[in-house]
Amino acid sequence: MSSHVIDTTEELVKPIIEAKNLELVDIEYVKEGKNWFLRVYIDKPGGIDIAECGEVSEQLSEKLDEHDPIKDPYFLEVSSPGVERPLKTKADFEKNIMKNVFIKLYEPIEEKKEYEGMMKDFQGDIITLEYKVKTRTKQVEIPYEKIAKARLAVVF
16 A cells, blocks of 8 residues: 555656656654654755745645545655655666765675665666775675665764
């Protein structure tokens, strides 16, 4: 059911965001406590503002009411993915070379399932990540298909 809701929401929201030159980053349909949340994350170069999120939310809400893909009560949230935005597609990785990322793997590489560091390159479905172990700088090559989750990571 969750994938049906996400797929339908994607079909409904794409024309809305494309008309506004926005990017669809992610869609989640999750239960938290007793409540269901449909979250749509949008962005654009330079960032998104609350007015743009409000406009997309209003237009999407109308479309969802027309098509009614969700039978249970839920909350619709349209927002920016924030500074630690998820990296979902190969294009996301390509756009974020030379940025700090956090990557969680399906299976370990060099006995580690989590890496955080500077993404140096993404070619041939291989991510080259430079990371620190104490004071030493190391590199690891991570095949794209082994990535369970990835996001930008803020460095303090």
